[in-house]
Amino acid sequence: MVRSVAIVGAGSSGLCAIKCCLEEGLEPTCFERALCFGKKRLHVGEAGRISVYRSVITNTSKEMMCFSDFPFPEDYPNYMTHARLLEYFRLYADNFDLLRHIRFQTTVRSVRKQPDFSTTGQWTVVTETGGRTESAIFDAVLVCSGHYAEPHLPLESFPGIETRFQGQYLHSWEYKDPARFRGKRVLVLGVGNSGGDIAVEISRVAAQVFLSTRSGTWVISRISDHGFPLDMMLTTRFHACLEGLFPSAIMGRLKLKKFNTWFDHANYGLIPQKSPILSLIVNDELPSCILCGAVVVKPDVEAFTESAAIFEDGTMEENIDVVVFATGYTFSFPFLEESVRDACRSKYTLYKAVFPPPLEKPTLAVLGLIELTGSIMAGTELQARWATSVFKGLNPLPPAGQLVAEVAKKQQLLKSRGLAHKESKIKMSYLGYMDEIASCVGVKPNVLLLFLTDPKLAWEVFFGPCTPCQYRLTGRGQWAGARNTILTQWHRALKPLRTRVV
Incomplete structure (x- = not known):
């Protein structure tokens, strides 16, 4: 029977993992390498x-x-700086008294199966604190260490960057502010969310910014109709129902038409050439910077000379001072033993992106290794609720053979669609994934029943945004404040905007 749970990492995933453990009567111990919680930790x-x-x-x-x-x-x-977000995490931790379960300045060195794992499902966790090594046995492990800490720097894909180029280059992980780029000619490689943000910010002080993209992207704004947040307007059960009624080809064309209503992506050199639905970023200023010439969109770089970048269309930009690699991140779990680490190499090698399928006992889960069309934080919390309920024995998993078969089936589907090499870029449907995990936990709202028992609430649940508190309306972990939170969500969205009486 699971009692003690080791949690690796005390970020947003680790915090909700601690809380979910406590809700199930488990005993969590969270290991965090940082000195303390939150204080300037992202800088x-x-x-x-x-x-x-x-x-x-x-x-x-x-x-x-x-x-x-x-x-x-x-x-x-409605949209926050990281400082405000960390403030929220501190409020959450204080409200549920979570910090006392965290051991700061402690690094997890290894997580290994016990010799009798097939019987007990226990793990040996070795940690290091101030040069002192400790070992302890836990009944279960939650891996919450994230996957945005190891920069992916593909220098081999850009001939000359190491051997000929005499300017500077860095990864976006190292970027903090635009001060060092004043008056310089800067090339940003990659047009993901970070690449778009950094190109826009640097363009305010740089002599010129070039934004190189291999395949293009769709750019959307945070602001939707009538000024409401875009995700509140689009992430609804009603929209999901419409998508289910019409063929995917038709819905795909409608989405692309919608993306182009703000500005014509072809005219701006951004229209995706391959896998158009996979490429999407949120940026309110990039089109304006391109329109003003502060940012110039270029194709993929073919090679570098001493001071220039040669692009695949044969054009060249001279006197490049700095190259910023906005090329994403890789991840690994070096503390896991090899057999387990191999099963956690991708969200698609995990059962429902959480459990390594080959384990004899489902006593290890990975949280947050997902890319969703909506909030990863909300998805991770639901994962934690599911994982702890499995540890508790409330929602047993199917046999290991069935888990392996389902994972293999999904991987084969990716291969058949030619997407196996792009799996890291594929975002799963937020609503689809949330409902899938909620069904495993037994907390998915019954909308039809709500229309019979509480029509006012049902209307908001179906036509309004699918906010995380919908998964607190029923079942284990039900929260008495969920109904009122849903009914007042538009008030909270407008409250910080109405700072002047009109």
């Missing part, structure tokens, strides 16, 4: 740690990304 460029630029803003709104039973304060802006 520090320490190897193996998450590091973001100072101006970063969330891409999901507060109503869509909050923990399911702890809404953001109503006066918080």
Whole structure:
């Protein structure tokens, strides 16, 4: 029987994992390598740690990304700086008394199966604190260490960058602010969310910014109709129902038409050439910067000379001072034993992106290794609720053979669609994944029943945004405040905007 649970990492995933353990009567011990919780932790460029630029803003709104039973304060802006987000995490930790379960300045060195694992499902966890090594046995493990801490720097894909180019180059992980780029000619490689943000910010001080993209992307704004947050307007059960009624080809064309209503991506050199639905970023300023010439969109780089970049269309840009690699991240779990680590190499090698299928006992789960069309934070919390209920024995998993077969089936489907090599870029449907995991936990809302028993609430649940607190309306972990939180969600979205009486 599971009692003690080791949690690796005390970020947003680790915090909700601690809380979910406590809700199930488990005994969590969370290991965090940082000195303390939150304090400027995202600014520090320490190897193996998450590091973001100072101006970063969330891409999901507060109503869509909050923990399911702890809404953001109503006066918080809809999209937040990382400092405000860390403040929210501290409020959450204090409210549920989570910090006492965290051992700071402690690094997890190894997580290994016990010799009698097939019987007990236990793990030996070796940690290091201040040079002192300790070993302890836990009944279960939750891996919450994230996957945005190891920069992917593909220098081999850009001939000449190491051997000929005499300027500077860095990864976006190292970028903090634009001060060092004043008056320089800068080339940003990659047009993901970070690449778009950094190109826009640097363009305010640089002599010229070039934004290189291999395949293009769709650019959307955070602001939707009537000024409401985009995700609140689009992430609804009603929209999901419409998508289910019409063929995917038709829905795909409608989406692409919608993306082009803001500006014509072909005219701006951004229209995706391959896998058009896979490429999407949130940026409110990039089109304006391109329109003004502060940012110039270029194709993929073919090679570098001493001071120039040669692009695949044969054009060349001279006097490049700095190259910024916005080329994403890799991840690994070096503390896991090899057999387990291999099973955790991708979200598609995990059962429902959480459990390694080959384990004899389902006592290890990976949280947050997902890419969703909505809030990853909300998805991770639901994963934690599921994992702890499995540990508790409330929601047993199918036999290991069935898990392996299902994972293999999904991987084969990716191969048949030619997407196996792009699996890291594929975002799963937020609503589809949330409902899938909620069904495993037994907390998916019954909308039809709600229309019979509580029509007012049902209307908001179906036509309104699918906020995380919908998964607190029923079942284990039901929260008494969920109904009122859903009925007042539009008020909280408008509250920080109405700062002047009209």
